[in-house]
Amino acid sequence: MHLDFLSSLIFASDRTWVWLALYGFSLASAYSAYSLITGKFMAPRLTFGLISAGFISQTLFLVDRGHQIGRCPITNFFELLVFLGWSMILIYLLIGSSYRLSLLGVITAPFVSALDIWALLVPDHSLQTAHQLVNPWLEAHTSFSIVACGAFALAGVAGLMYLFQERQLKTRKPGSIFFRLPPITTLTIANSRLLWLGFILFTVGLGSGFFIGQEVDWRKVAWSILIWALYGGILAGRLLHTMGAKWIATLSIIAFSLLLSVFWGIRFISDSPTVR
């Protein structure tokens, strides 16, 4: 039985998968926040399970949508936002368990919830039904760039957690949350690896963009190169030890904020806002 047929039997539209994902991420966010604030016992498996359930829903949406349109489902802003959230959770699920950073989900889940809400508020979420010739370079360019954004977002989250932990240590009065978040050294390593992962993916995405063979929007290119150079600079600073962990964490947040602004800004300044 085809997934879209199953989906049409159960749901009014494939957006319901996104709603389900949103419920999973929101519950995980609420539970984590409650546990951290009240200092009550926290079951990491419950948070992990809720996030995983949300991830499965998002995956089903992307598979369903991809099947319907016959290409990677990044054809409008709604799909882009869902894909970005999915990328973040994918990297969280891969990296989170590897580096004992399960609490990264405490910030990742609300962030992805916000992305999903944003996506669901986007008025244009219609299907790109007219099957057009698929350009593999364009698909590679967009998908690699978005997964890179997911990695950069998580690097920003790790940076944010680092700054929080560092501040707690400097005040000499760390609260109970301090002892429940990962050690600053672990956060530094995670931040650095996520930056590297994002940078490599972004480089591949950027590089494949030059082979698309369509008319180039130089504003997009210029912004993309600027973002690439910024992340390259941060990594160079890390590699050459010219910047401390605090600076790198701060710059990870600034760079991702800029990336998000550009992501949003391009939507308005570009003549062709959607990937077609």
Added chain:
Amino acid sequence: MSVFCFGLSHQTAAVEVRERFAIPEAALPEALARLKTIPGLGEGLIVSTCNRTEFYVTGDFRDSPAPAFFERFYRDFRPGDGTHLFRLWATQCVRHLFRVASGLESMVVGETEIFGQVKRAYELATGAQMTGKLLNRLFQKSFQVGKQVRSTTAITRGSVSVGSVAVDLAKQIFGDLDGCKIMILGAGDTSEKTARAFRSHGAEQIFVSNRSFERAQALATITGGRAIRFEDWEQEFRDLDILVSSTAAPHAIITLNKLAPFLRTRRHRPLFMIDLAMPRDIDPAVHKLDGVYLYDLDSLQSMAERTLEVRKQEAETCHRLIEHHVQDFQLWIERTQPPNFPSIAVELPGA
């Protein structure tokens, strides 16, 4: 027949008294064998730690006050000892054991070592075939209560000694301590306690430096570390992760100017500095440097006190939880014991 607890603890007796009644683990099998000979005893179990010696027994001991029970057991019982002893039975005894297993009766409220000690005492008594249906159920229930109290409340959270607070902070900076290089400057009592705390949490590279090299060697032997001469400690400084300083120097031996050149060669690795000296060994200004975290005795002490305060507040939640289990246990007794078996819920006169 009911369940009784005869004993003494840090709340009723000073260490000089407690140490006379303490039974080392090696002597417990023999002690249990002696306990078995007490007339009227059904089941029996001995919990003996540095802070308490308690006999949990079933049988008819209604007319047996604590001094009489102890006199039958200890050969060197002295007339004045009776004032330090207590006797609990029925519900009181059940509640007491649940509180002991949960760490609420410990000298440091919420410590977890007692749980293992009670468990070990139970294993030994079971091995000696001294437990039956009542004590088995009671102790297994106490383990369930202890686990629940630990996992659902904040009673065991945080640290309450300067050494363990320092270890907790170090773990939040470096994660595992096994790869950390730690230097202990000064070989006094506080340094020793802190070094031991680091060692017990997996620290392997410990260097000890002291003006008296012999004293440094002695502490290095105790902590499994390496002694270095006081003139040479600065050479090891570059690769350090944690510095514990507790010298008798009359002024700061580590200043901002002295530290800055070292930091440049450290490639932004964090440095955790613990100043336990009075007057302080480390200039407080170094705390402002990026990647340097300086904690002195006052800051560590205040963290330990805050934890104790939280634990005290949490004790009320624990109390409610324990009461729930005490009632559960009473219900079990009423359900399972024969009609002529007096309910554990019925406390004897004079309780």
